[in-house]
Amino acid sequence: MRPLDEDETTQVLEKLHKFVGSNLKHMIERQATDGLDSKPGGFCFRLHKQRVYYVSEAVVRRATNIAREKLSSLGTCIGKFTKSGKFKLTVTCLDLLAAHAKYKIWVKPSAEMSFLYGNHVLKSGLARITDNTPQHQGVVVYSMSDIPLGFGLAAKSTADCRKLDPTDIVLLHQSDIGVVLTSSSRGCTLLNAS
């Protein structure tokens, strides 16, 4: 486990910025409420076995005595570095993204299952979308009962969405919680996102 170096940090933050935009500042400077230390620390990123974890500093300090081979995970895993060095967000980051997301999409119940199976969201499945969503912006997908289902890229901006045919794609699927069921090992491999 080690902190991220510069390149890695930029990559991670860029990706996150796509989804949360200016809320990124909030995300990083969040005060940890775990109450472990007298002075609440913040959150930090740590790299361990090619995966990036978002953990409170207090917890990180308490994980230092665990051997590298024996440490499996800590806090929340937000993504991983591929073999070619690119950073991808995983679905486990969803809670964090949903908490700070700027652009959201709501999906009709009929299209819910389709999205959870990994398909893109079509215009016919689109129920609601936040205004002024630029194109290729990272968007978090919600169900009508406000359950975060996953995230993806907006294929079209909000304005363009209105002009689309019902069969046109509005959201490019990147990751969804259905991976819990659809992946062969029940979500444990944490399928990649973007």
Next chain:
Amino acid sequence: MFSTFRVELNETNSLFQFVNFASNFVMALLPGKGGKKRKGGKGTPTKSPGKKSSKYDDEEFEEVSEEESPVARRGKGKGNAIEKKVKKEVLQKAKGKRMAVPESDSEDESDYEPEMDDDSSEEDEDEDAALQKLGSTRELLGSDSDDEDEMEMDDDPMGLEFSDDESESEKELDVEKKSRKIDAQKILDEKDAEAEMQLNIQGEADDFSLPTAEELEEESKRPPDLPKIQTRIKEIVRVLGNFKQLRAEGSDRGDYTKQLALDLASYYGYNEFLMNMFMQMFPVAEVVEFLEANETPRPVCLRTNTLKARRRELMDVLINRGVNLAPLGKWSKVGLVVYESKVPVGATPEYMAGHYMLQSASSFLPVMALAPQEKERIIDMAAAPGGKTTYIASLMKNTGVIYANELKESRLPSLSANIQRMGVTNTIICNYDGRKLPGILGKNTADRVLLDAPCSGTGVIGKDPSVKVTKSGEDIVRCAFLQKELILAAIDMVDAASKTGGYIVYSTCSVLVAENEAVIDYALRKRDVKVVSGGLDFGRPGYTRFREHRFHPHVANTRRFFPHAHNMDGFFVAKLKKMSNTIKTTPKEDNEPEDTAVAEEKDNGEAVVADEDTANTSAGSEDAEDEGKQNKTKVQKKKRKKAAVQENGFDRAEKTTPSKDKNAGRSNADDNNAVKHKKVGKHNGTVDVKKATSKNGNEEGPERKKQKNSREQNGSEVRKKSPTPTKENVATGAKRGSEDQRKSNISPGGQRKQFNSKRQMKPKLRRK
């Protein structure tokens, strides 16, 4: 024919009632087997006083009494004859009644008499005649019911006069005849039924006897006859329930229980070992219930993830989706039990979003007992697949830190996935052997520890029926050994001085005593802990006595759960409070692990005081100072100490020299036939040295005091190792004599060789 009777019956309902009345009347009049109770007939309303009637009565009664007994004793071959007889009886009663009344109507009587006596005459004629009479009787009765108000004690108080109404009765004869036949048949049937019941009762009361050896052999050759085995099981249970009365001669209780064990094992598919264990644990009737309950799975339960959802809202959502569920019970605020569901409960979007977790009801209990507080430091030693860990996290509201440890790497992904899915952020997942965790995470550091120990799984046979056949005595012993090691590690990790905690919860999904109470008892002996109540009201208290075991009375604070009693998986939960961080010094017993905490201290370089003891060990190797050996020898020393204490009843003096780690005054010790070397923890840097003298008593006092002082100085972690001679040495005092001579030749401090007649010689090496 019968059907026609029935049809007519409906039509002639009122008549039938009269017939019934008449026949019942007659039946009531008749005495039992006793015979002539109504002799004389005076005072009975239906019979008028007079000799004639009494005569007839007597005759009639005699006949009846003779005939009644054949009915009662009736076997299967007597049917028709008896039926005829009974019918005759009925008719005669009817006749007799009428005859009894109109004593004045001698004409009528004379008419009837020949019919009565003529047994061989065609019965139909008799019946017809009788029915006629009965019919007329009824009519009379009917007519006379109006007259009852004016009842005068005349000759026929019932007013059963025949002469007047005979002509009228002729019209209804056929119908009446048939209804009387039905009546007679009914009486017959009743008698038959009673007779059969008597037979049945006799049949049941017949002794159930155990199958003989030949029968058993035959059965073993054929495939198991399940219904037969089941009835036999029921029979044996019944017999054992009322053994005094129902036992067969020549079979004692043990035979019955043995046979029952075999039958249950073959019927339910258990191996012999497990069946015997269960029969030892439960009374006979409860064993069957328990085994039955193990055949079916317990209901599926969910736990609401309070980090993301509320139970009420979740219930509404799931019910909308088509899941039939209800709150789990008063004892849980987050539990839901699923009765049936249209959609797969593990595939709803809510599940995928981490709003709830599929978990068995019994898995709630250890976490409820643990009661983790916010901002605490918790360790879950066997965390996969993560149901309990996530419950702990939700109770802590993501504050504090949880170490979730899992030994098997293959189970880590599911643990990780569940933790991520449920939105738990304060958890560190590691992959260690639980026994090594204290070394990694530190001793006396955690606030609470949860140990859901790996076990034989005898409580969850409903989920995994393979347990029935795969578990043997060795498996259980191995499990218990591992559990004891783990519980010591768990206790060692907890900080007794924790402000908010200091608790360990030990739980298993097993019902066997060896894995539950025995392990807790072991922990109580080895560490300074106390069993406290876990706050679980329901559930049976743990056993403080079981067969030959006698456990600490506090073990009753633990809780046991059974599938047949609580409708949840078999489970055991115990909550321990760590009172202090000291480690007790007790002699090691069989089948118990070497205390790793102690071993670690030794490994850290405690002074090995008595090297000569190593020579006495059965290991017999040359290098007595091997680290690995050290542990062994310490084990053996403990054994010897225990043995010595047992044999001699007193502590032995310790003999050590500061410069050399060998016993100098061995000969003296041998004289006393009891040597006990006490080691003091090296970390204090001093080694107590005492020379044994011939008078153990005198020496021991000051020695002991010294030891105690050193213990206090050293703090809480002093370990005393008391290497003692082997049992053999202790026993063979005579041999010592010869050894002494040899020893005396050796100068103190030099290399010494202990001569153990049965053991090899081991040279002593100097230690630093």
